Amino acid sequence: MFDSLSDKLDKALHVLKGHGSITEVNVAETLKEVRRALLDADVNFKIAKEFTNTVKEKALGQNVLTTLQPGQLMVKLVKDELTELMGGDAEGLNLSGNPSIILMSGLQGSGKTTFSGKLANFLKTKKSKKPLLVACDVYRPAAINQLHVVGDQVGVEVYSEEGNMNPVEIAQNAIAHAKQNGHNVIIVDTAGRLAVDEEMMTEIANVHKAIDPQETLFVVDAMTGQDAVNTAKAFNDRLNFEGVVLTKLDGDTRGGAAISIKSVVNKPIKFIGTGEKMDAIDVFYPSRMADRILGMGDVVSLVERAQEQFDEEEARKLQKKIAKNQFGFDDFIKQIQQVKKMGSMKDLVGMIPGAGKAMKDVDIDDDAFKHIEAIIHSMTPDERSTPAVINGSRKKRIAKGSGTSVQQVNQLLKQFDQMSKMMKMMQGGGGRKMMQMMGKMK
Structure with missing residues (x-):
């Protein structure tokens, strides 16, 4: 997870971690390398520049050069700023509804259907909820079958309607079914779509308006880097979603999406997918992720x-x-x-x-x-x-x-x-x- 970025940041901060002479000049040089590492990780240039400028201002403001352990303090400043950039504190789901409704949105191939199953499993095993998965991808029969397979794997009922091509109707009927059968959380899986596809974007907006979900989550493949951030902005402008889910963080992830998506759409990353198994889902903790990016591990998790x-x-x-x-x-x-x-x-x-x-x-x-x-x-x-x-x-x-x-x-x-x-x-x-x-x- 973020191996390349971690390695480059470690090299950038190596001089300051040592016991050698630390000057304003090599602090500036180090932060230049930090910025380069962030850009290589596909972080937006403006965000990377603002990040290093903020760290430099805080470093000089706290008289880092004259402290007993300037290197360690610099690493802490970078870690704290990374944490803030990724959202500061972890944010959970709003499950206040009766039943609570979660609408899943995202691009084709982002891992949305699989993540819907993982989330259902998480809510069932960790939160003692009785979730219902709803198949609203009416364009791909394979997607409905996939959701049924995922539901069987985690022991969660899947609601689908054969032959009905109206996702708004299916979602509304599913809510009635959930109320009759004691389900307290509904996870609505919608068709993967392109942000430029106006018809499909209108359709999910209609579903959103009809069911008024407590949570709308945007699922994005973390391996797509800055493209993921741009797409998230296009979706947020239309749906005003509550949070982001980053999938495939176990792959060769550059890290750009995780680091910069919060500052672009001003919405928190709520969950991350860390593998193929149905329990490979974690709540996103910005401070813990910053620790991991800087090679400090994550003992709490x-x-x-x-x-x-x-x-x-x-x-x-x-x-x-x-x-x-x-x-x-x-x-x-x-x-x-x-x-x-x-x-x-x-x-x-x-x-x-x-x-x-x-x-x-x-x-x-x-x-x-x-x-x-x-x-x-x-x-x-x-x-x-x-x-x-x-x-x-x-x-x-x-x-x-x-x-x-x-x-x-x-x-x-x-x-x-x-x-x-x-x-x-x-x-x-x-x-x-x-x-x-x-x-x-x-």
Whole structure:
């Protein structure tokens, strides 16, 4: 996510991060490089120039050059200004209606239909809502089928009307259906359209007027850069939408749309799509995104994702097993399953401060645990619960059964043993010692 921009900003700020002499001249040179990095990321020239001018004014106003750590203060100023540029504070959905109506708008191919399903899943699992998906793309039968497939995936009902070519009627009938069947949120998926298509723009404006939604969201492909910002402005002039959704942020995104869209349309980015899975959706937090762009990670989001998968009862059982030296491979594989539910491995690594930069050239596959799971599944129940019984002949059998090598089996057993010892140390009075060890590993 924003790898290229992060790399260029890191290089631009490198001089100021060091302990060398910092002058007004190299501050100006650094900010010139920051502006160039933003332009390369497809940020509008005017916005990039205003951004660096603001940072320079604040830097000189706060006497950055004479502070004890001028480099760190400059990085903070850049981070704060990035946060403001992207919207400042996170903004949630307005779900005050009964039912609440959310109208989805966007270009063809922006990922709008898929995101409608992700949003329905988010509202169902995180907000305990009973959503209804409504198929109002009457021009593409495939779009209606796609929405039904997405609805099945997340366990949400989809309302559609075969043969009806009037999206206003379909949307109004869907609202009546929702009220009769206890749905408290309605997500209306409309046809993808071009901003220059006057007829289609009039149609969505008519739908908007007829159903009076609490939220109209504009879905845009983050990979289209500045074009996305220009299109958002054209849609906003017509629909006056409440917020923006950026999809495909897991791709090779330059970042221009995320950084400059708020200042152009003066509407917040509310959600981001971070992968293909139906749970790959995040609320957009400008400050957290600024941290990630500057290579500082996003520990808060990482902890939140971990807490979502955290089961207190299971944790207590695990604690007892560790205390009694009974932690086995069955317990280990449960932990792996929880980590996998947290999202893509590449995204998770990007949330760890410094890790994204250190592993930027490493291809982190979502199947990273595949060979570990294969090895564990090739063990007998006795071997999984008591790894100490695994001798040479057993290792050969496990390797053959899992399609791996004896060396890989040995490596897993060694890592498991080290991890078990660390967990045991954390259980006892060695917590502080463990933290000291981790500090030295940085």
